[in-house]
Amino acid sequence: MINIFNSLLVMILALNLLALGSRSILSVIRIIALQGILLGILPLVLNEGLSIPQLIASLTAISIKGVVIPMVMIHAMKNIRIKREVEPTIGFVPSSILGAVITGSVFLLTNQITAGNGNYVNMIIPAAITTILVGFILLVTRYKAISQVMGYLVLENGIYIFSLLLIEAIPLIVEMGMLLDLFVSIFIITIITNHINNAFSSLDTRRLTTLKE
Amino acid sequence: MALQLIIVAIIGITLSGVVGILLGKGFKWEQAITTTIVIISSVLGLIGASIGIFSEATTLKLFYWPTIGGALIGLDGLSAFFLIPVFLIGGLGALYGMGYWKSSEHRDSSQKLQLFWGFLVAGMGLLLIGRHVFSFFMGWELMAISAFVLVMTEDKEEECRKSGLVYLLATHISTLTLFVFFALWHYATGSYVFQPIAEGALQPGMLNALFFLALIGFGLKAGMMPLHFWLPGAHASAPSHVSAILSGVMLKMGIYGLIRVGLLLPTPPSLWGGIILTIGAISGLLGVVFAIAQHDIKKLLAYHSVENIGIILIGLGIAYLGRTYNQPEWIALGMAGCLLHVWNHSLFKSLLFFGAGSVLHSTGKRNLDIMGGIGKKMPTTALLFLIGAVAISGIPPLNGFISELFIYIGLIRPIALGDPNAIGLAMVAPVLSMIGALAAACFVKVYSAVFLGSQRSEDLKPVHESPKIMLIPMGILAVLCVAIGVLPQYVTLVLESVIHQDILLSIVPLKTYSAFSFGFLISIVGLYIWMKFRSKKPKEVLTWDCGYAKPTSRMQYTAASFGNGFAIMFDWVLHSKVHRTKLNAVMPDRVNFESHVNELVLDRLLKPVFRWTQNASSWFGRFQQGASQNYILYILIAVLILMATLVPYKEWFVPFIKN
Numbered sequence: 001m002i003n004i005f006n007s008l009l010v011m012i013l014a015l016n017l018l019a020l021g022s023r024s025i026l027s028v029i030r031i032i033a034l035q036g037i038l039l040g041i042l043p044l045v046l047n048e049g050l051s052i053p054q055l056i057a058s059l060t061a062i063s064i065k066g067v068v069i070p071m072v073m074i075h076a077m078k079n080i081r082i083k084r085e086v087e088p089t090i091g092f093v094p095s096s097i098l099g100a101v102i103t104g105s106v107f108l109l110t111n112q113i114t115a116g117n118g119n120y121v122n123m124i125i126p127a128a129i130t131t132i133l134v135g136f137i138l139l140v141t142r143y144k145a146i147s148q149v150m151g152y153l154v155l156e157n158g159i160y161i162f163s164l165l166l167i168e169a170i171p172l173i174v175e176m177g178m179l180l181d182l183f184v185s186i187f188i189i190t191i192i193t194n195h196i197n198n199a200f201s202s203l204d205t206r207r208l209t210t211l212k213e
Numbered sequence: 214m215a216l217q218l219i220i221v222a223i224i225g226i227t228l229s230g231v232v233g234i235l236l237g238k239g240f241k242w243e244q245a246i247t248t249t250i251v252i253i254s255s256v257l258g259l260i261g262a263s264i265g266i267f268s269e270a271t272t273l274k275l276f277y278w279p280t281i282g283g284a285l286i287g288l289d290g291l292s293a294f295f296l297i298p299v300f301l302i303g304g305l306g307a308l309y310g311m312g313y314w315k316s317s318e319h320r321d322s323s324q325k326l327q328l329f330w331g332f333l334v335a336g337m338g339l340l341l342i343g344r345h346v347f348s349f350f351m352g353w354e355l356m357a358i359s360a361f362v363l364v365m366t367e368d369k370e371e372e373c374r375k376s377g378l379v380y381l382l383a384t385h386i387s388t389l390t391l392f393v394f395f396a397l398w399h400y401a402t403g404s405y406v407f408q409p410i411a412e413g414a415l416q417p418g419m420l421n422a423l424f425f426l427a428l429i430g431f432g433l434k435a436g437m438m439p440l441h442f443w444l445p446g447a448h449a450s451a452p453s454h455v456s457a458i459l460s461g462v463m464l465k466m467g468i469y470g471l472i473r474v475g476l477l478l479p480t481p482p483s484l485w486g487g488i489i490l491t492i493g494a495i496s497g498l499l500g501v502v503f504a505i506a507q508h509d510i511k512k513l514l515a516y517h518s519v520e521n522i523g524i525i526l527i528g529l530g531i532a533y534l535g536r537t538y539n540q541p542e543w544i545a546l547g548m549a550g551c552l553l554h555v556w557n558h559s560l561f562k563s564l565l566f567f568g569a570g571s572v573l574h575s576t577g578k579r580n581l582d583i584m585g586g587i588g589k590k591m592p593t594t595a596l597l598f599l600i601g602a603v604a605i606s607g608i609p610p611l612n613g614f615i616s617e618l619f620i621y622i623g624l625i626r627p628i629a630l631g632d633p634n635a636i637g638l639a640m641v642a643p644v645l646s647m648i649g650a651l652a653a654a655c656f657v658k659v660y661s662a663v664f665l666g667s668q669r670s671e672d673l674k675p676v677h678e679s680p681k682i683m684l685i686p687m688g689i690l691a692v693l694c695v696a697i698g699v700l701p702q703y704v705t706l707v708l709e710s711v712i713h714q715d716i717l718l719s720i721v722p723l724k725t726y727s728a729f730s731f732g733f734l735i736s737i738v739g740l741y742i743w744m745k746f747r748s749k750k751p752k753e754v755l756t757w758d759c760g761y762a763k764p765t766s767r768m769q770y771t772a773a774s775f776g777n778g779f780a781i782m783f784d785w786v787l788h789s790k791v792h793r794t795k796l797n798a799v800m801p802d803r804v805n806f807e808s809h810v811n812e813l814v815l816d817r818l819l820k821p822v823f824r825w826t827q828n829a830s831s832w833f834g835r836f837q838q839g840a841s842q843n844y845i846l847y848i849l850i851a852v853l854i855l856m857a858t859l860v861p862y863k864e865w866f867v868p869f870i871k872n
Binding site: 089109129132133136139140141142143148205206208209210 | 838839840841842845846848849852856860
């Protein structure tokens, strides 16, 4: 089981780098959808036995992160008819390299902090921190409002990985609440994106600086 | 019973404005119904508070709130004593507002004003009966925020918005300080309930911290001298009946807080009483000095509030020192003066603000130097204003004299009895007498400039007497001023019940005074009647005009020229800015003269400091560019720095050091 778990995490990390490096917004959405599905599977692999609440939680997570949110976003993209390119501040290759460097150094550092703390924990913490940092990079380096939403989603995925540490402590209701939160915020962001597009006839968040007092 | 009545009154007053809004703007009787509800509730509250003064202290759990332990309320003599001005001015002010701020004339703001008037009165009522931090703060914030909305009634005017902002800042600093105070209170006592701290239960350092936090928090609200900066602007910009309740009642909530904290803390060191006494003396003197230098009648009255808060604090300081040296007589005299002056000030200051509002309503102007001769056209307002002016100057036979008498005796009697600790007290007595003299001078200036002489400027609206609905509240206040002044021995019974001591009448011969005062009053009334009805009418002639052939009313002695003598005397603190054109020929051209006085703390200290801070920190402006990416980057950097603290640097270097 640990092996499956770890290989899933490695796949998630690889998807991070892919998200940093891909040019089209559509493919970033697909990558993040795939990441969401993998995340949904993770808790099932973590424990030996399967319980019904866990199954429900996983299925909801998979359907929201893997299906509903990507669909909402693709729908939003079609609505606003934007150029389907990401437009980063730093290029795709440098940002992928930056992501790789971050992944490596986080693993190096956390290895020192959490040395000898049980088996699977070793992998969860660095994976979570890496995903959060990649989310930040996406947020900081992308100009289009919709690609910032992707950054936000990746960030949220990182936090989700962290919560796996507490999988036994967190009740089902809290997890559902977190998912609802995420869904609602994405929903609102896509609406806002639409309005930004209407008001500024562009999704470039640099134009929002005119709102500064 | 008393407490229940007060709760009903508070609920009624809170709902009054809501009822008005539900009735809608178009409804003709909307303001009348709202005002009626406020007045009925106020009468209930006044009955409740009057019962409360003479009955035992009670507490009651208003509702249950698991996390903090319930909203505890209660009533004792002190709360009831402060509730009386709250409901009195709350009711009378609403009545006055019906004439002063008619809903038919002020369509856009009248409902807002009524709603927040109700909230303000209810908030003050709630904070006075609060016995738990939760219920206390609910009332305190309700009061502070509604007062802000009321100050901003005329928010279309630049000056009003500015002073509203200053008020909002000041009141939040006050609230934050009190938050710290109550957090510390909880840390020290383990409870949020107002319960006295036992002697020796806390370290002196903790007690000092508690006291000074309370002094700043409550002192800001009370408007004591270095922290009074919000007061003149806010009181001048608000509608007059709002100024009346802000100045007459809301400032007293700060005083109530200081008294309550004094009762809860154990025996104070002499430092506390000394500081209160000193602040009181400074506020009193500088308040009246700045008042004399004002040209705006409402700003002038606002500075007089600072002065009167000073007098109240002098009384409170005597009582604090009395606790330190275990002298029940000092406590009795100091508290009697402090409390009675709270009542008196709420009566005559509201009367004066109502009077000023009456003049403002009629002339549309606040500047003293362009008024004049209004007394002939508004005789009732002039008479009532005169009563208020005599009362605030502390002249017998009116009420201001009685409270100042208690304080004078409290200051002088200890040293007369040879108490070695009382030298500090005696040193304040001359300051107090100076305050009284300057206040009298100041009101001579106001009264003569506004009501006597003849009209100075042509651009005043045609002056008319105010409607009865504005004169009735003023009349009630004036009657109360006279009643307390003539029959002080009955008011003393109230005071003795509140401070739980009955030695006042044996120290101060109030019964004899009452007889003299009554005689004095009757002779004044007699003189007035004789003057009015004697057959020979006084003849109207011009004053001697230096042989000038064509005198005009603009040649009259103005308020500014009257005040100038004092302004020169106190120029070391006033720093009047005078702009004038020089006279340079025998027959000079038109010349101009203008003078104004900057606020001591706001204009000369706070504004320069804030401007300097803003300039010094303008470099940081480059970080606020409005790009969300940058902001996220700042968060990322902060997260990375925080994470970097987790890295075990030491362990990395240990191997090298060992080798």
